Every structure is written in structure tokens, then in C-alpha cells.
Amino acid sequence: MRRIDHPGPAAVERHAAVPGTAVPIRFVLEPGLTVDEAVAAGMREAGCIGGFVEFRGGRCEPFRYVMPAASSDPRYVAWYSETFEPTGSVNVTRACAIVGIRDGKTFLHCHGIWDTGNGRRMGHMLAPLSRVAERIEVRGIGFRDATFESMPDPETNFTLFEPVRRAGAGSSTTGDRTLLAKVRPNQDVSLAIEEICLRHGIASANVYGIGSLNGVRFVHRARVDSHATEVLIRAGRIEREDGQIRARLTLNVVDLDGVISSGEIARGDNPVCITFELVIEAIGDKTDAGLDA
Template identity: 45%
Template sequence: MRSLTQPGPVATERMKAVPCRAHPVQLPLAAGATVNEAITGALARAGFSSGYVTLENVAVAPMRYVIPANAPDDTHVAWYSDTHAPDGVVVIERAGVIVGTRDGEPFMHCHGIWREPDGARRAGHLLPHDTIIAANAQLHGWGTEGAVFVAREDPETNFKLFAAEPTEPAAARPNALVATIRPNGDVCLAIEALCRANGRSSATIHGVGSLVGVDFTDNRHVPSYATEVFITRGEVSASTCSLDVALVGLDGEIHEGRLKRGTNPVCITFELLVAFAD
């Protein structure tokens, strides 16, 4: 399987999962706020500092985003492109958002697909403090109780990444996991291992991350060694993981499809909400 040599020491723990209670949410987004303020604020008003939400048909202006790029030096295996700044209103067709905290402040990590004013369909990593909600909208997803995402310096990758961490008190009757997966392990096999470790054989999977190239079940292959990915539909059924994803590579091309199980290693990180049936 493909792999990348990260700049720092390889961490012993290759994935982390914290049981939590995931509460469904459907919340308004107010026009005029940054995407970061609107999403983290809406979730906070519902009583949650962390979770996973989906954006669909949300207008933003201005829109600012980046895509994967080659690292400028050997301190990282990959980096970000220059900022893309389309003129006019951009419509986010769909995006996945992990919500947590960074440096003590609300923060979010968002990958998605959007339609620019010229009609071009683009994808990437949204810059949440530089993108503004242009019209009132709705989000839906989950807030988490008993576990959160907290951005921490990660020596292995030399990035500040969301880590899954417990909160006090622990959630009563956990029905989900807040989880993170480290580089070079297959994402589907890692999710299956997390479910087995928690005695579950079925779940829905939600999250964003990056992969080292991509193999789809229809035999398409994306050679880009760094990709920005979000899950459009994910499940574990009878202990087997199936992930439909959308992603963008170094060349800016969008790819969508179902991941081939066992051949898709994580590039930098994968951040997940694994939701079990009660």
C-alpha cells in the first residue's frame, strides 16, 4: 500500500476514538457572519462545542479556499496552494465540517464542493475565517457530549491537527465515537477496527481528511499523493466499511466515488464521527 514518510517521529498510537453521545441538530446560519463564527456559534447556542455538520446549498461571499500543494521544504509532506478568491457569490453544494477548538477558540475544519459565479464546479479546503455567509441558511448534523475535537501540535506530521479527547462528565449511554486516524493506514480498515474495539458491527460514518492517492471500486485511480477529502456517504454494515467520498487533488480536479477497501492510506489525518444505532 502507498505511504508517505512524515517529517517527525512515528506515533505509537495510530488511531484514537472517544465514546460520546451524538445529538442530532438542525440549526440556522445567519448571513453576514464568517463561516467559522456562524457554524461554531450555532452549535454553541445549541449547547455543543464540538461535532460534525453538513452544509448544503449555502451561499457565501466572499469565498476563500485552498487545495493541496507540494510542500515547499522537508518540514511537511504536503502543503496548501495559494488562496483561491473567486469574485461574487459562491454556492457550497455540499461540505463536511468538523467543529472543535483551536488555541482555546471555536474552530472548524471544512472540505467541500462549490459552484463559482462562472459556473465552474470546484472543491477544496475552505478558509473559515475569510469566508462569509451571504444568505440565511440551515445546517444539520450532530453535537457531541462527552468527547470533543481539540487542535494540538502533532510532532509526526508537524501540523496542528484535531485530536479526539474526552470531557467530564463522560456521556451517559454513548452512541457514537469522536475519532482521528493517523497517516499511512487504510481508512476503511481503521474504521472497522474502531467499531470492533467498541463491540459494534454497524454505524454511519461522517468526516473529513486526506488520502495518499485514491483507489475507487470501479478501478479509477487518482495519483495525487495529497488530496482533500470528505465523506458523502459512509457506513459500516456487517463489520465492513463502505465510504463514498468527494475529493480534490494537486491538479484541482474533482473526483467522486466509492473507496476500494484496503488500498487507501491516510495522508495527514482523518477526523470522524462514527454514529451507532441506539
């Protein structure tokens, strides 16, 4: 499997996960607010301090985003492109955001696909620089006693989200166990998710999240050779197959050239580049279509 060498010392634990008190959330982003302000307001109203939200349509103006890029600085194996500033309103076709805390404030790590005046694009939304232009309904899973917190990461030299527990109260209504998790570089994302679920006794789950991969290999032999990509999970499940649990992940991917690819990825051949952040919603034996319902 492909490997990328980061400048700092590798952490011993190659993935992390914490359980939290989770609730389904659905709220409206109000026009005039920046995306991060609007999401922060909705999370506060829901009594949540972190989690995952999904956009399926909605206009923003102005809208700002970046794409993955090669790094000229030896302290980083990859970086970001220049900031793209589309003219006029942009329709966010689909986007997924991990919601956490940075410098004591709500912070979004958001990847998505959007329609601009120059066509469909995919990348990393700059939520503080993008403003809600119409009422946008979002939904997801919020946590009352756990979140993602931005921390310096010595291995990659980035400041990255880490799942953490916070004091809180309440009972979960989304299933037996719901996890906030992350996978570190050079770990196959599917195998890592399976190991996380095994450690926490989860045999069936919906999987949500975003991250970066070092190239992508799809099940039907298509491939992306870019060493840095940005991806979102379009559909993710943990299921039992032949007595073993298996992750099945369908992704949207953008590479260094801005080319968008989609499909189910091959298990065992998709290593994380920088980080991969996840919410894993255990569903036990019940029938549950998750956020796709």
C-alpha cells in the same frame, strides 16, 4: 499499499477514538457572520462543544479556500495552495466540517464542493475568511462532553485535531455509542474504521468525516495518483458482511491539479496522507438513514 514518510517520529497508536454524549443538531447560519462565527453560535445554542456539521447549499460572499499542494519545505510532505478568492457569491453545494477547539475558540476543519463564477471547485474552506450571505441551514451531530482539540502533531509537523473527552452531562439520543475519531498517516482508512468499531463493540454505523489520502483507489478501478488529496465522505456505513464488519465509503476527492473525482473506494488500498477525522454513529439493529434522511 502506498506509504508516505513524514519527518517526525510516528505515534505508536495509529488511530484514536473517544465516545461522547451526542445529539442531532440542526441550526441556521445567520447572514453577516463569518462561517466559523455562525457555526460557533449554533453549537453554543445546542449546548455542544464539538462534532460534525454538513452544508447542502447556501451562498457565501466573500468566500476563500485552498486546495492541496506539494510542499517545498522539507518539514512537511504536503502543504496548501495559494488562497483562491472567487469574485462575487459562491454557492456551497456540499461541505462537511469537523468542529472542535483551537486556541480556546470554536474552529472548523471543512472540506467541500462549491460553484464559483469559474465553475465547480473543491477544496478546504477558510471559514474565518468566508462570510454567510444568506440564511443557511446545517445539520449534523454535536457532542456535549467530547470534542476535537487542535494539538501539535510531531509526526507530521502540523497542528491537527485530536478527539478528547471533556466534563459534561446529559444522555445520548443518537444511538448506543457515538465516537469522535481520527486515523493517522499510512493506515488504510476503511480498515482503520473497522478496527475502531471492533474495539468499541460497534457492528453497524453511519460514518461521517473528512481528511486526506495518499492517492485514491476506487472499487471500479478508477484511481487518483496525487500523493496529497483532500476528501469528504459523501456516504459512509459500517455493515455486517459474511459475519464480518465492513466499511463502505463513498468519497468526493480533489487532487493537486484541482480535478474532482467521486465514488466508492476500495477497501485496503487507501492510506491516509496527513489525517482523517471522523464521527462514527452507532445504529445498533435499528433502521437509520442518518443525515441522508
